[in-house]
Amino acid sequence: MSPSPLPPPKERRRLRQSRSLTRAQLARRLGVARATVRAWESGRRAPTGAEGRAYTEFLGAFAPPTGPDAPSAKPVPGKPEPLTPAQAFDALYAFCAPALVRQTYLLCGRRELAREAVERAFQLAWQRWPEVARDRDPAGWVRAVAYDCALSPWHRFRPCYRHPEPPPADPADRDLLGALLKLPPSYRRTLVLYDGVGLDLPETAAETEASTPAAANRLTHAREAMAARVPELADTALLHRRLTELSSRERLRASRPPTVRTLGERRNVFWTRAAIAFTVTIIGATTLTLRTAPTHYEPPIAPAQAVQGVPRAVPMGPLSRDELALRSKLHGEASSGSERVEPTPR
Structure with a gap:
């Protein structure tokens, strides 16, 4: 029988600590110095000799078996295999989506908006599936979104x-939906959660992010407002039944789970590419600014100032006698020739 291979140095230390042994205790058991055990665990020295074989046997007794001879894990008969993330998401969608679309219709009064809101909530759930899968109430997480x-x-x-x-075609349903939509959104949400979905008061308060007294106050005022508009709804049992019937009569359908997952993934890809393009644009604009910006200080041009001491222009008056004689002389002489450029001797 070949000796068991030595585990890595970190695993050697872990195996010793798993037996609640210190280096000194293990050294006394093997008959070596404490520094020798430290060197073996750090990997600076390989175990040799009789002490090394004893150390190897000690580690092999507690190390899990590895290699081709190690027993393979066999599936337990009757135990279901764990679901993949896609299968778990599809199961949650099939369980929650139809009822959630009907509940959302009571909140907004629009069929298409109810379907769109539920699909958007499940797309966010698929995007954050590790968080949703570990949540203690995945259905509540999706419902809140x-x-x-x-x-x-x-x-x-x-x-x-x-x-x-x-x-709705039924006048009674029309009055119920109209009275429901006239409530403030927080009151409407509290009423649907408590009287429509059937949550208790603490759960309703937690989902609406309010205290329990505040949720109870909203519920009381919502019921009073509903009873004022539709007197027969003063009975809470009748109100619950009417809300259920109203949401069930409408033809509200949810998309298939693969479609929702595909749309969510496409949305994520789109926004990821948009973020990358925006980042590249910012980097390009910054680079262009750095390349074209001036590298030295350029003083501004001083503003213009009026020049002082310049005589004002005087309009020309009548010519004197000498000026008139000079003008007549110039007009009488030749206008071209050397006489115009050569001085006349005096």
């Missing part, structure tokens, strides 16, 4: 959502 998307005030600026959608 979907509600935030549905109640976003920015939808009013979108052209497709400037006009209201056709109301």
Whole structure:
């Protein structure tokens, strides 16, 4: 039987510490000095001789078996295999999306916006799947994001959502939805979570990011407002049933899970490329500025100033007698020839 191979130096120290042994205790057991054990664990010296074989056998007794002879892990019969991230996401989507679309419709009153909000929430969930998968309530995580998307005030600026959608055909459902949409968004969300979804008061307060007394106050005022507009809704059991019936009567469908995952991945790729392009643009603009910017100080041109002491221009007056005689003489002489350039001897 060949001796077991030595593990790496860090593994040697870990194996010793796993047995709660100090270097001095191991040295006494092997009959060597403490410095020798330190040298073996640091890798500066290889174990040799009888002490080295004893040290190797000590490590081999606690090291996990490796190599081709190591026993392979066999699947336990009857134990389900772990789901892949895509399979887990699809299972969560199939379980939550249909009901979540109906709940979101009660918040916004728009069928297309409800479907869009739920898809956007699941796209964010797929983007942050490691975080969502470890959350104690993945369905609550997605529901909170979907509600935030549905109640976003920015939808009013979108052209497709400037006009209201056709109301429900049933007059009772129309009155219920109208009364629900007249509530403030925080009251509406609290009412849907408590009376529609069926959460208890602490869970409703946690999901709406409010204290329990504040959530109870919102719920009380929301119920009073609903009862004032539709008196028969003063009964909370009837209110819960009517909310469930209203959301169930509408034809609200969610997209397929692979479609949502694909759209989310495409959105991530698009924004990643946009961020890269924006960064490259900033770098290019900065480089161009550095190349074209002046490298030395250029003093500004001084502003113009008025010159003092210059005599004012005087208009020409009438000619004197001598000036008139000179002009007549000049006019009478030849206008060309050498006489014009050579001085006349006097």
